[in-house]
Amino acid sequence: xxxxxxxxxxxxxxxxxxxxxxxxxxxxxxxxxxxxxxxxxxxxxxxxxxxxxxxxxxxxxxxxxxxxxxxxxxxxxxxxxxxxxxxxxxxxxxxxxxxxxxxxxxxxxxxxxxxxxxxxxxxxxxxxxxxxxxxxxxxxxxxxxxxxxxxxxxxxxxxxxxxxxxxxxxxxxxxxxxxxxxxxxxxxxxxxxxxxxxxxxxxxxxxxxxxxxxxxxxxxxxxxxxxxxxxxxxxxxxxxxxxxxxxxxxxxxxxxxxxxxxxxxxxxxxxxxxxxxxxxxxxxxxxxxxxxxxxxxxxxxxxxxxxxxxxxxxxxxxxxxxxxxxxxxxxxxxxxxxxxxxxxxxxxxxxxxxxxxxxxxxxxxxxxxxxxxxxxxxxxxxxxxxxxxxxxxxxxxxxxxxxxxxxxxxxxxxxxxxxxxxxxxxxxxxxxxxxxxxxxxxxxxxxxxxxxxxxxxxxxxxxxxxxxxxxxxxxx
Amino acid sequence: xxxxxxxxxxxxxxxxxxxxxxxxxxxxxxxxxxxxxxxxxxxxxxxxxxxxxxxxxxxxxxxxxxxxxxxxxxxxxxxxxxxxxxxxxxxxxxxxxxxxxxxxxxxxxxxxxxxxxxxxxxxxxxxxxxxxxxxxxxxxxxxxxxxxxxxxxxxxxxxxxxxxxxxxxxxxxxxxxxxxxxxxxxxxxxxxxxxxxxxxxxxx
Numbered sequence: 001x002x003x004x005x006x007x008x009x010x011x012x013x014x015x016x017x018x019x020x021x022x023x024x025x026x027x028x029x030x031x032x033x034x035x036x037x038x039x040x041x042x043x044x045x046x047x048x049x050x051x052x053x054x055x056x057x058x059x060x061x062x063x064x065x066x067x068x069x070x071x072x073x074x075x076x077x078x079x080x081x082x083x084x085x086x087x088x089x090x091x092x093x094x095x096x097x098x099x100x101x102x103x104x105x106x107x108x109x110x111x112x113x114x115x116x117x118x119x120x121x122x123x124x125x126x127x128x129x130x131x132x133x134x135x136x137x138x139x140x141x142x143x144x145x146x147x148x149x150x151x152x153x154x155x156x157x158x159x160x161x162x163x164x165x166x167x168x169x170x171x172x173x174x175x176x177x178x179x180x181x182x183x184x185x186x187x188x189x190x191x192x193x194x195x196x197x198x199x200x201x202x203x204x205x206x207x208x209x210x211x212x213x214x215x216x217x218x219x220x221x222x223x224x225x226x227x228x229x230x231x232x233x234x235x236x237x238x239x240x241x242x243x244x245x246x247x248x249x250x251x252x253x254x255x256x257x258x259x260x261x262x263x264x265x266x267x268x269x270x271x272x273x274x275x276x277x278x279x280x281x282x283x284x285x286x287x288x289x290x291x292x293x294x295x296x297x298x299x300x301x302x303x304x305x306x307x308x309x310x311x312x313x314x315x316x317x318x319x320x321x322x323x324x325x326x327x328x329x330x331x332x333x334x335x336x337x338x339x340x341x342x343x344x345x346x347x348x349x350x351x352x353x354x355x356x357x358x359x360x361x362x363x364x365x366x367x368x369x370x371x372x373x374x375x376x377x378x379x380x381x382x383x384x385x386x387x388x389x390x391x392x393x394x395x396x397x398x399x400x401x402x403x404x405x406x407x408x409x410x411x412x413x414x415x416x417x418x419x420x421x422x423x424x425x426x427x428x429x430x431x432x433x434x435x436x437x438x439x440x441x442x443x444x445x446x447x448x449x450x451x452x453x454x455x456x457x458x459x460x461x462x463x464x465x466x467x468x469x470x471x472x473x474x475x476x
Numbered sequence: 477x478x479x480x481x482x483x484x485x486x487x488x489x490x491x492x493x494x495x496x497x498x499x500x501x502x503x504x505x506x507x508x509x510x511x512x513x514x515x516x517x518x519x520x521x522x523x524x525x526x527x528x529x530x531x532x533x534x535x536x537x538x539x540x541x542x543x544x545x546x547x548x549x550x551x552x553x554x555x556x557x558x559x560x561x562x563x564x565x566x567x568x569x570x571x572x573x574x575x576x577x578x579x580x581x582x583x584x585x586x587x588x589x590x591x592x593x594x595x596x597x598x599x600x601x602x603x604x605x606x607x608x609x610x611x612x613x614x615x616x617x618x619x620x621x622x623x624x625x626x627x628x629x630x631x632x633x634x635x636x637x638x639x640x641x642x643x644x645x646x647x648x649x650x651x652x653x654x655x656x657x658x659x660x661x662x663x664x665x666x667x668x669x670x671x672x673x674x675x676x677x678x679x680x
Contacts, residue, residue: 007619014626018629021633059619060616060618060619061615061616061617061619063617063619063620064619101633101636101637104633105630105633105634105637108626108629108630108633111626115623121620123617123620124619124620124623127620127623127624127627128623130627131623131626131627131630134627134630134631134634135630135634137634138630138633138634138637138638141634141638142637142638144638144641196585196586197586200585200586
């Protein structure tokens with residue numbers, strides 16, 4: 001009998017995701033599924049909090065690991081999923097997507113992320129990733145009559161399958177080299193007499209990782225999918241899975257292949273620099289805010305890789321802090337795009353935000369906070385995220401990378417500030433931008449999101465300490 | 477060259493030819509049949525590697541079930557293969573060049589017998605692959621096994637959510653509604669005034 005207790009949150013989410021399917025079948029009313037989804041995520045959060053300990057526990061014959069980093073990331077995942085579901089409610093209702101299938105797929109995606117976060121074995125890493133990806137493909141395609149959404153889903157599916165293939169090929173080469181799929185055993189038995197196969201497998205693994213993270217030069221799918229997907233789905237897939245992707249990188253490279261740190265550092269350095277350059281430069285010319293945020297995601301993933309590649313505890317915790325920060329900011333930014341959209345109208349051009357300050361000063365202020373935080377301006381949270389990553393980089397002796405990162409952030413500030421300029425200094429549209437049916441709870445949550453970015457920016461220490469502690473406890 | 481190698485090269489040659497036929501055949505049914513041959517030969521190769529269970533599963537599941545379904549679909553659909561393959565020969569030289577270059581690069585990187593790794597020792601004759609797999613799947617790897625089941629469930633949900641359309645104006649009937657019907661729903665008694673009297677009144 002395997003020890004099921006460490007996986008209690010996973011079992012809970014799986015059971016209730018199936019319950020959502022049944023509820024949908026019998027009630028045909030989206031509100032029940034919606035409420036049950038929120039309860040599931042809250043319940044999973046409670047279970048995770050109660051099963052948390054600073055010790056690392058293995059279960060299911062070493063396929064599953066429950067450690068502090070995993071618990072913190074899982075809690076963030078639930079939180080982000082709850083917020084994204086609340087933000088997208090009106091949008092989904094307007095477009096006839098407010099149905100049980102959407103919420104069931106969302107819960108399965110969350111389950112996939114939880115499996116990835118808690119994986120200690122190549123098999124569970126891969127299965128978690130596939131569970132997440134498959135749910136996301138379906139969510140992107142859920143708006144069946146939209147040509148752009150279908151095209152985006154097709155592209156996402158084909159490229160995602162290719163990336164999975166690359167990842168599997170890399171895993172199989174590493175398995176051939178070490179004779180084990182357990183990440184801990186892989187780390188213990190990596191054969192350095194055969195550097196060629198190791199490097200060869202690593203190249204495929206990192207190419208697959210790059211695809212899944214959306215880091216350049218494997219970023220081609222990101223703008224198209226972010227643009228084509230229904231905005232509510234973009235909000236979800238652009239924010240929440242990044243936490244799991246970070247855990248995936250940490251498990252694979254730090255848990256599993258830490259002995260090969262010299263090899264993957266160089267490959268990550270190339271990917272990070274290309275991501276920063278491509279992301280920031282391409283974002284400048286975008287007129288569609290979803291595409292702009294997609295390119296900015298690529299740049300942010302470059303920053304995340306910078307933290308990981310410094311190869312120290314400081315770097316890992318900086319990367320974790322960065323990814324948590326990024327999720328908060330992208331939830332706010334995409335949440336605003338979703339909030340301003342309404343039936344038959346997508347507020348997806350930068351121009352749609354023109355003069356928002358004149359009509360809705362508070363919304364403009366929240367959006368401005370998100371943009372300034374993404375640009376990395378003090379006193380917002382994004383500044384400290386960038387600062388800790390740069391500190392870790394310089395501490396590890398990668399001075400030139402830090403210089404490149406700062407230069408690219410300066411260029412990147414331009415397109416974030418452009419949104420602020422459009423909102424504050426341009427004349428507003430004649431027709432009102434905010435729909436009359438805008439829900440009060442969404443507005444309150446958006447405000448809270450903005451306040452979090454500002455307050456955590458003024459007092460970032462608790463979050464930084466939490467990340468550092470989680471990393472220390474998990475990767476001793 | 478020992479007998480095993482001879483058999484290996486024979487099967488490999490058949491596999492490569494069958495694989496090429498899948499993409500070059502003019503008739504889609506021929507492509508599907510070539511794919512059946514490719515799967516079967518692949519299963520024979522696995523058999524050589526002492527992976528009996530995988531080989532039998534490949535034949536049973538892919539050749540037996542999936543490919544039959546595939547053939548049905550291919551025969552049902554009216555596919556204009558020339559239309560789909562337009563540009564195949566135009567792109568072939570470039571694609572072949574890229575493929576050959578990639579193959580050469582990989583061979584130079586990985587030159588040497590089995591990447592320089594030691595071959596695994598063969599198992600004794602009474603070793604049952606199937607039995608070992610069965611034991612592992614339901615004990616050590618039950619977590620992965622269950623996850624694979626969840627992925628299949630998601631595939632079902634996704635397929636239904638993406639294709640099931642409840643069209644308005646559908647003519648199908650719901651038996652439950654039919655049984656529940658009452659007389660009042662179907663028959664409406666209308667009391668009409670005598671028509672002639674009315675007409676006479678108008679005249680007056």
